[in-house]
Amino acid sequence: xxxxKITSLGTPTADADAATKKYVDDLVAAGLTFHEAVLxxxxxxxxxxxxxxxRYWVAPSATGDWSGHxxxxxxxxxxxxxxxxxxxxxxxYVTDENIFYFYDExxxxxxxxxLSMGAGPHxxxxxxxxxxxxxxxxxxxxxxxxLTNAFSAKGDLLxxxxxxxxxxxxxxxxxxxxxxxxxxxxxxxxxxxxTTFIGLTDTPSSxxxxxxxxxxxxxxxxxVEFINVIDGGTLS
Numbered sequence: 371x372x373x374x375k376i377t378s379l380g381t382p383t384a385d386a387d388a389a390t391k392k393y394v395d396d397l398v399a400a401g402l403t404f405h406e407a408v409l410x411x412x413x414x415x416x417x418x419x420x421x422x423x424x425r426y427w428v429a430p431s432a433t434g435d436w437s438g439h440x441x442x443x444x445x446x447x448x449x450x451x452x453x454x455x456x457x458x459x460x461x462x463y464v465t466d467e468n469i470f471y472f473y474d475e476x477x478x479x480x481x482x483x484x485l486s487m488g489a490g491p492h493x494x495x496x497x498x499x500x501x502x503x504x505x506x507x508x509x510x511x512x513x514x515x516x517l518t519n520a521f522s523a524k525g526d527l528l529x530x531x532x533x534x535x536x537x538x539x540x541x542x543x544x545x546x547x548x549x550x551x552x553x554x555x556x557x558x559x560x561x562x563x564x565t566t567f568i569g570l571t572d573t574p575s576s577x578x579x580x581x582x583x584x585x586x587x588x589x590x591x592x593x594v595e596f597i598n599v600i601d602g603g604t605l606s
Contacts, residue, residue: 381406381423405443405454405462411471411482420446427462427471428453430480441473441481461485529556 379390411427415434423445430440435451443454443462456462458475470485477483521528525541527548542548542560551559574585574594583596 403460405456405460407463407465408443409464410466411462411464416444416446416451422446422448427456427464427482529558531555531557 376388379388406425408425408427412429413426414429414432414436416436417424417426425443425445428436428439428442428444432438432440436444439453441456443456445452445454456473459472461470461472463470471482472485474481474483521538523541527539527541528536529539530536537556539556539558539560546560546562548558549561550557551561574580574596580596583598585594586597587593588595
């Protein structure tokens, strides 16, 4: 005024309060959609003994001094309640819940909805101290969605155990192979490679001296024999 500046202005709380350029610029930069934080959004009547500057987001069906001001922001200026209108899409941080809410004028029921930042509808129930917290568990807790410390060594495998459960199968020893085994909880196990013939009663105890021979099952299908391809004979 008259070439002088008014400095050190506080945050305006009443309609007639002056505001700094920075305060206005900050609101414009924010798109005029975010209100200053409120202490609570669930009260339908003014609290007793409010402190100057206390702000509340009035709940629907308000009574007393808040009657007729559903969904408005109520601020105590030291002697009376000042009300600020809320429009579709406006947001405010509710400090007793540590959550942002936005106003949806077309919503049924309570028109203040939790701001989930595009994380999906289920994310709204995962907030701090909520009834459905996001919980990260070790692999032993197969009923949870996220796992940590699932594998303790290279080569470990995640295998199903049936009925939607799973477990970690530790890596086998060098040279072992993974084979099906219905007696195992996971249905598989590590095993050694077979070193003998299966289902044959007469198998060689040694291969010494039979270099270049072909090993074949006999015509009786219960033993094996070495075939000398060069001479056409057999050694059994």
